[in-house]
Amino acid sequence: MTRCTNCGTQWIFKEKLRKSFSLDRGMPCPHCGEAQYLTWRYRKKSILITFLMILLFFLPSFFNASWSIFLAIFTITLAAGLFLQIHTFELIDKDDGDFWNV
Numbered sequence: 496m497t498r499c500t501n502c503g504t505q506w507i508f509k510e511k512l513r514k515s516f517s518l519d520r521g522m523p524c525p526h527c528g529e530a531q532y533l534t535w536r537y538r539k540k541s542i543l544i545t546f547l548m549i550l551l552f553f554l555p556s557f558f559n560a561s562w563s564i565f566l567a568i569f570t571i572t573l574a575a576g577l578f579l580q581i582h583t584f585e586l587i588d589k590d591d592g593d594f595w596n597v
């Protein structure tokens with residue numbers, strides 16, 4: 496569950512989806528307006544999930560698979576990756592750094 500650290504309101508799927516496609520580090524809570532950031536732990540998980548998705552996207556090409564198998568793996572990987580990213584959301588009230596300034 497993803498809750499705002501200020502007001503405690505649970506973010507719905509649509510709000511988390513909007514945040515996941517945003518390039519901004521922070522996003523105001525849709526309920527109280529307080530800035531919320533993704534935790535560094537979540538961002539590390541997200542990077543790992545994205546890396547695994549890219550690896551799976553190209554997996555069929557190593558086995559000379561048909562386009563239908565490639566398309567099926569692509570669709571399943573994309574859906575599973577997005578599901579995992581949205582459902583493992585963790586919010587924090589301040590920016591907790593990145594690769595260069597943890």
Ligand SMILES: [Zn+2]
Pocket residue numbers: 499500501502503504524525526527528529
């Ligand atoms: Zn809030």
